[in-house]
Amino acid sequence: MRITEVETYHLRLPQVAAECNGTQDALLVRVHTDVGLIGIGEVDSSPHVIRAVFDAPYSHTLAAGLRHLLIGEDPRDIERLWEKMYRGTLYFGRRGAAIHAISGVDIALWDLLGKATGLPVYQLLGGAYCRRMPAYASDLMPATPEEAYDRAAALCDAGFRYVKLGWGGLGQSEAQDVALARAARRGIGEENALMIDAGLCWDAATAIARVRRLEDLDLTWVEEPLPPDDLGGYARLADAVDTRIAAGEELATCWEFCDLMDRGRIDVVQVDVSRAGGLTEARRIAHLARQRNLPCVPHAYSTGVLLAASLHWAASLPNGWLVEYTVEESPLATGLTGTGLLREPLRAVEGYLTVPEAPGLGIELDEEMVARFRVA
Numbered sequence: 001m002r003i004t005e006v007e008t009y010h011l012r013l014p015q016v017a018a019e020c021n022g023t024q025d026a027l028l029v030r031v032h033t034d035v036g037l038i039g040i041g042e043v044d045s046s047p048h049v050i051r052a053v054f055d056a057p058y059s060h061t062l063a064a065g066l067r068h069l070l071i072g073e074d075p076r077d078i079e080r081l082w083e084k085m086y087r088g089t090l091y092f093g094r095r096g097a098a099i100h101a102i103s104g105v106d107i108a109l110w111d112l113l114g115k116a117t118g119l120p121v122y123q124l125l126g127g128a129y130c131r132r133m134p135a136y137a138s139d140l141m142p143a144t145p146e147e148a149y150d151r152a153a154a155l156c157d158a159g160f161r162y163v164k165l166g167w168g169g170l171g172q173s174e175a176q177d178v179a180l181a182r183a184a185r186r187g188i189g190e191e192n193a194l195m196i197d198a199g200l201c202w203d204a205a206t207a208i209a210r211v212r213r214l215e216d217l218d219l220t221w222v223e224e225p226l227p228p229d230d231l232g233g234y235a236r237l238a239d240a241v242d243t244r245i246a247a248g249e250e251l252a253t254c255w256e257f258c259d260l261m262d263r264g265r266i267d268v269v270q271v272d273v274s275r276a277g278g279l280t281e282a283r284r285i286a287h288l289a290r291q292r293n294l295p296c297v298p299h300a301y302s303t304g305v306l307l308a309a310s311l312h313w314a315a316s317l318p319n320g321w322l323v324e325y326t327v328e329e330s331p332l333a334t335g336l337t338g339t340g341l342l343r344e345p346l347r348a349v350e351g352y353l354t355v356p357e358a359p360g361l362g363i364e365l366d367e368e369m370v371a372r373f374r375v376a
């Protein structure tokens with residue numbers, strides 16, 4: 001089997017608002033083969049930048065576009081092709097956009113291998129520890145405590161036992177942060193779990209003070225209180241508070257995750273499989289987290305393609321726990337009523353997602369929706 005073409009699909013809503021919402025555009029990847037099988041992947045990054053990583057012509061042994069590196073290759077050689085793409089982009093890659101683009105190819109290659117062998121991706125990754133994964137509802141933090149209470153309560157009414165609210169109204173003032181978190185806690189009730197995503201808004205001293213003021217809320221975790229490069233700040237925070245600290249969604253490759261785990265001493269390892277290096281690298285990261293007895297939770301705030309890849313990965317981990325499930329009402333996301341661009345949406349039912357059993361990722365794109373939102 002040989003790769004004959006690598007296509008990118010840049011999707012974008014007609015209106016893109018200036019907010020922390022990853023469901024307003026998307027980049028899908030399709031890897032075609034000479035036997036007619038097509039693998040599907042996704043990159044959650046800047047689609048315009050990522051397209052350039054695919055389209056760039058050959059410049060140098062260590063600087064070539066992904067399409068150039070992939071055409072003619074056997075798509076079943078997944079790890080070898082990961083190394084070929086990593087080495088072939090070394091000058092402009094190693095982290096960031098090039099690894100994001102490699103992630104989309106890698107997901108598509110695992111989908112292809114599943115379709116070629118008739119096996120679901122979770123089985124190719126070593127087998128599922130569970131067929132139904134608890135999904136946590138992930139949403140932006142409303143602007144007022146009243147709205148935070150109502151939103152948290154509504155998500156629990158929709159069947160979720162885990163709710164995360166983040167960004168949005170947080171980071172304005174100490175009084176506001178504490179009031180929003182307390183209102184959300186009241187809204188979800190004693191029996192359910194709440195996470196707060198601070199959205200990179202504090203420095204270390206502020207984060208220590210804020211998390212201390214929230215410790216009686218029994219938060220399941222506080223996410224990204226600090227910028228991803230402030231590893232010293234993360235270490236100070238780890239020493240100062242008992243609440244779990246979660247982070248990792250901006251990181252690419254196991255090298256960055258090793259630093260975050262060992263120097264930053266975080267408690268919950270959040271891997272976006274469409275940015276960190278695909279399922280191949282996410283599996284390596286999960287093994288490194290397992291050595292440190294840390295749980296892994298996928299970051300997934302985009303289409304159903306990313307959700308499916310995240311679900312297969314999380315289900316195949318001994319240190320899997322939850323799957324992020326955005327409840328954003330965007331035509332590109334699944335949310336509470338959408339499709340996530342899939343013909344059969346992967347929808348959370350009573351707070352659980354069922355791992356697909358069909359070959360590969362086990363999903364089919366809704367071609368009409370893809371065509372409607374495709375801009376390049």
Ligand SMILES: [Mg+2]
Pocket residue numbers: 166197223224249
């Ligand atoms: Mg986050």
